[in-house]
Amino acid sequence: MKLNVFRLAIGFAQPRGGETAVLEDINLRIPAGEFVVILGASGCGKSTLLNVIAGFLKPSSGEVWVDDRPVSGPGPDRGVVLQTDALYPWLDARENVGFGLKLRGISRQERRERADEALRLVGLEDKGDHAIWQLSGGQRQRVSLARALIADPDILLMDEPLGALDALTREQMQDLVLEVWARTGKTVLFVTHGLDEALYLGSRLIVLGGQPGRVLLDKPLSFGRRAVEERIGGRIKSTPAFAAAREELHDLFFAGAER
Amino acid sequence: MTVAVPVPDAALPFIVPAEGIPAGVDDARPHRTEAAAITGAGPSAQLWISLATIAGFLVLWWAVTASGAVAPLFLPSPEIVVARLGRLATEGFVDGTLAQHLGASLLRVFAALGAALVLGIPAGFAIGSSPIGRGVLDPVIEFLRPIPPLAYLPLIIIWAGIGEAAKVLVIALAMLPPIVIATAAGMEGVDRNRLNIARALGASRVQLFRHVVFPSTLPSILTGTRIALGAGWSTLVASELVAATRGVGFMIQSAANFLATDVVIAGILVIAAVAFAFECGVRVIERLFVGWSRRG
Numbered sequence A: 001m002k003l004n005v006f007r008l009a010i011g012f013a014q015p016r017g018g019e020t021a022v023l024e025d026i027n028l029r030i031p032a033g034e035f036v037v038i039l040g041a042s043g044c045g046k047s048t049l050l051n052v053i054a055g056f057l058k059p060s061s062g063e064v065w066v067d068d069r070p071v072s073g074p075g076p077d078r079g080v081v082l083q084t085d086a087l088y089p090w091l092d093a094r095e096n097v098g099f100g101l102k103l104r105g106i107s108r109q110e111r112r113e114r115a116d117e118a119l120r121l122v123g124l125e126d127k128g129d130h131a132i133w134q135l136s137g138g139q140r141q142r143v144s145l146a147r148a149l150i151a152d153p154d155i156l157l158m159d160e161p162l163g164a165l166d167a168l169t170r171e172q173m174q175d176l177v178l179e180v181w182a183r184t185g186k187t188v189l190f191v192t193h194g195l196d197e198a199l200y201l202g203s204r205l206i207v208l209g210g211q212p213g214r215v216l217l218d219k220p221l222s223f224g225r226r227a228v229e230e231r232i233g234g235r236i237k238s239t240p241a242f243a244a245a246r247e248e249l250h251d252l253f254f255a256g257a258e259r
Numbered sequence B: 001m002t003v004a005v006p007v008p009d010a011a012l013p014f015i016v017p018a019e020g021i022p023a024g025v026d027d028a029r030p031h032r033t034e035a036a037a038i039t040g041a042g043p044s045a046q047l048w049i050s051l052a053t054i055a056g057f058l059v060l061w062w063a064v065t066a067s068g069a070v071a072p073l074f075l076p077s078p079e080i081v082v083a084r085l086g087r088l089a090t091e092g093f094v095d096g097t098l099a100q101h102l103g104a105s106l107l108r109v110f111a112a113l114g115a116a117l118v119l120g121i122p123a124g125f126a127i128g129s130s131p132i133g134r135g136v137l138d139p140v141i142e143f144l145r146p147i148p149p150l151a152y153l154p155l156i157i158i159w160a161g162i163g164e165a166a167k168v169l170v171i172a173l174a175m176l177p178p179i180v181i182a183t184a185a186g187m188e189g190v191d192r193n194r195l196n197i198a199r200a201l202g203a204s205r206v207q208l209f210r211h212v213v214f215p216s217t218l219p220s221i222l223t224g225t226r227i228a229l230g231a232g233w234s235t236l237v238a239s240e241l242v243a244a245t246r247g248v249g250f251m252i253q254s255a256a257n258f259l260a261t262d263v264v265i266a267g268i269l270v271i272a273a274v275a276f277a278f279e280c281g282v283r284v285i286e287r288l289f290v291g292w293s294r295r296g
Ligand SMILES: Nc1ncnc2c1ncn2[C@@H]1O[C@H](COP(=O)(O)OP(=O)(O)O)[C@@H](O)[C@H]1O
Pocket: A012, A013, A022, A040, A041, A042, A043, A044, A045, A046, A047, A048, A049
């Protein structure tokens, strides 16, 4: 499913009147199956953009289209994973994963089967009966990912989903996300502020920046796909090509400050 | 209105499970109070200290009465009160056994609790969910909240007569504000992200309420209910001042007229014990249904 964003602008009303523009003139054409990484400094409007695409926020102007329909609100065609897991602590892990199916009135038995299947996909097949507070941060994020996947959305919107994890868990989860993408062929929009994470995961990199925020850079990437195809995973981060790309990206952010 | 609902958490020692934090819980929050952490007293130590304090009071009571320093008219000895409790249960006092008096009081408190929950929870949700609800109901609750029930009791008697309805109404009015305020506060605290995730999964407004808002708010509602029960018991005695023929509060007041101090003290102990049992009951319900809220 393709995702199109036309001349999008978003501003927030200020308490004392007036409006601050957060994003301006954002145009994106994202074909199905792409892994788009959105990179930018904190506060540049990454979450705002994702919230508009998810349908949680109305833009000030411009439009978001999924295939041939304009987005007017949230919908099950766009799955969402956030930085804070936002799981439902009164449900166990399996019920959390099956939550979207419950909303559709699917029977308990089928919910259970499909939730277990989704838990297997994220490597938590033995944790279905666990309460949320019994899971580690990484496990919780896997549950959130499974919860988003079970509704079988065409587009996966992820807002710094690995931001709160420790470095090792984060690397593991990067591989999991890549694997899920490669296996399901879903369109992914992945927000991050990590340079390595952005370069490693994306099949396309979009850098946001400026006041108000605009698209500063939009270019294809191939590290993630190669890492999956060649089965080398995170080791691709040690290749000269990766280092060169990292340097280039680093300069884009910090060159001005160093001179 | 952003009134903080007081949560009298450290009030009772049995909040903390004597067996401690279940094993295998990697990120369970510490259940000890800060004071306990400073003094190094663990949960079971806390329980023993509380029991010792109670025992100390009993011994003091017994010593004061046994020494003859205080006339039994003012403070009867523990033995007399216990003996009186036995006779209250069998022979009764002012036309009713203890069970009958207690039954009448319990019925009033329960009827009032039911009414307060049925009215208060929807009112709290209305305040928490819409500016209109807030605009209409907030002044009503804020007006009601600080007025002691005794002050509006005469008015209610003029309106509703001296029957059961007036008594239940007074108790319910005292119970209403804590339930409404706790429900509204709980609803305001519902996590935005949890709502958004449910919306992204296709939840309708009704489903959002049923599957996200209501379960999120339940711990708060139960806290409000606990506070409301406290308010209910204190109002009960006042409501039984007027034209009651049964009730623990009525029994205490009649006893005071006859200077039957042992009955007064026995009645107070019964109310304390029943209120304590209620508190335990609500805590058990909390543990069963919203145990997750204590785990974070
Ligand atoms: N609800 C809101 N009201 C007003 N300002 C907001 C709101 N949400 C975000 N902002 C502002 O918009 C800017 C971008 O925020 P956000 O999209 O969260 O940034 P990022 O996710 O890139 O860190 C920030 O300056 C933030 O203060």
